[in-house]
Amino acid sequence: MSATLAPPSPGGAPSGSGAPGAGARVRSALGHAVRSREIAVAVVLLVVVAAATARNDSFLLSGDGWRDLLLTPSILLLLAAGQMLVIVTRSVDLSVGSTMALTAYLTGRLFIDQPGLPIPVVVLAGVAMGALLGVVNGVLVAYAGVPALVITLGTMYVYRGAMLSWAGSDRITADQMPKDFLSLGTSSVVGIPVLTIVALLVVAAVGYYLHTARSGRELYAIGSDPDAARLYGLKVPTRVLTAFVLCGALAGLAGVLHAARYGSVSSSVGNGIELQAVGAAVIGGVAIFGGSGTVWGAAIGAVLLVTINRALPILGIPEFWQRAVVGALILGAVVLDRLLAARRARRLDEERED
């Protein structure tokens, strides 16, 4: 942040000396915070939580309220982090909901068919299954030169169809899965649910990868200008494939955790959740045309989406209006992006003229 880089000047600079005063620095820090989408969305999130808590203490202060606040968003958080990786490269993955459904069912099936299997093996199997489905998407997108929207629309149908024909009319219920596995979905460590810890670790890992690993930085370069990235010699198809494999693996993990959290797998798991994941990323400031955004933004966007859903009834708005509010939020985020971009462009123009 620019404000922290400025040398400290105890007592503040005298006004009128020409050096930027403390007031100006505070203002620039504030401006930075307002312009930073992650902070803006986090503020909205805090306002929603504060308003809901003011209306009904138990939203935050009761044990259940605190747990739900942290636990409920964790699955969407994983999907939003994966989706963010893909969107940064100027693609989109509509198949995550179906991938999640397939791995959730696989998880249940493994517990039923192979009762002796240790839990970590099952979790890994789910992640591997997701990664494999991601490989299919990634190969088709990266090497066929067709927009991801179309390919993943196709695989969304194929994966969902595969899940439904595999599952038939079965429904896996809690008593068919081991207790230890189910407790993974509900237990907590020092007041923080395990699923939330897993989700936060994943977000941190993705953030670290995107900001420090060379291949992570390259994802941004590819999203900003695919042709330039190719001319520069970046391995564009390989990187895009990587993004899809990671997205698939995270969707796979989300499927496993869904089974653990809800203790049942029905045919409707993950229906429509792909659009929520894209929406979370967009709200969190990830540009839908690639090249910008952070995984923290996508994560906060996911938490905001889920928390708003829980807060609305408490705030006296009938729960039926949830989707409308979510839609308005997504539109607001997209319009805000455009306004900020236009202001930045105008300022650059002015600087050039000076």
Added chain:
Amino acid sequence: MSASTPTRGTAPVGLSKGEARTYASYARPAWQRWLLTRETAVILLLAVVFAWATSSVPNFDGPLTLYYLFLDLMPILLIALPMTLVIITGEIDLSVASTVVLTSAVTGLLTIDAGWGFGQAALVAIAVGALCGLFNGFLVGYVGLPSLAVTIGTLALYRGIAVGLLGTEAKTGFPEEWTDRVKERIGETSYPQVLVVFGVLAVVFVLLLHFSGFGRGVYEIGLNDEAARFSGVDVARTKLLLFVLAGAVSGLAGVYYTLRYDLARGDAANGLELQVIAAVLLGGVSIFGGRGALHGVVAGVLLIGVISSAMRLQGETENVTTIVIGLLLIASVVTPSFLSWVSGRLPAGVKGAFSRSRRT
């Protein structure tokens, strides 16, 4: 051949004989231009699938099967018309199914709750649909926002408003006079009367896209909207109009939906937008914009309809149909790039056979 009678393949004035020959050799003969297209491939595939369906399902071409085929496909058929134009400009509209639900809710609330006449309610519903499209079109055309992001937002917004207005209630009990009318047949034939409505709309859209300056503008925008702007196409207004058309037709589909099932409820038409887009892309429209034709799209919709109906009648579950449609969609977009990849690796002699196939 005298210079005054221009024929196909003749070179512009001022070329040498050798140059003229080269020029003519690059112009594809008319039959190739008209027949070697993706639309032809889709229509052929439709014919093959229909032949397979009639031979493997008893009475597939019987009156009842076709009657229900068209009744079920009607919303997709209708919405695919404006969606084709939207996608040819390089945009997309994911909010159409939500518009269908919202207009269906409006129809239900006005007739069942407010006691309006059905005709007026239907008109208002279509107007609401057009308004939904106007909002999308304004944000995309004039504010310049990406349509994918805008319509993901309005997808949630419009359905959210519909669910908010209806709650968990479902409106039912529409006047029988109307619910029966949408199911009536044309005379003694096996075709439902709504097909006439589709036919009229299809003619309008074909004239608009393929035989008007406006339609040429639509293709130009899809190929290069900057260039289109400089050649005098009002890009913003064209996009606005297309989204309004998509909204209004979705409104019409919403009214149809309400009558066909005698039901208006918030969770109806789930995933319809993706079915429409799949059908349009299957019909040979390029997702990059600038390419496609309406006859291909109609064939694409019918292809999906025939496959699902035939597989259902053969006792396959809907899930297998879903897989087949997904694979078909992927194949339809991957095949052209696969062919051009193959042709790039063929020996020179064989290559000639592929060299004129345009990569889309």
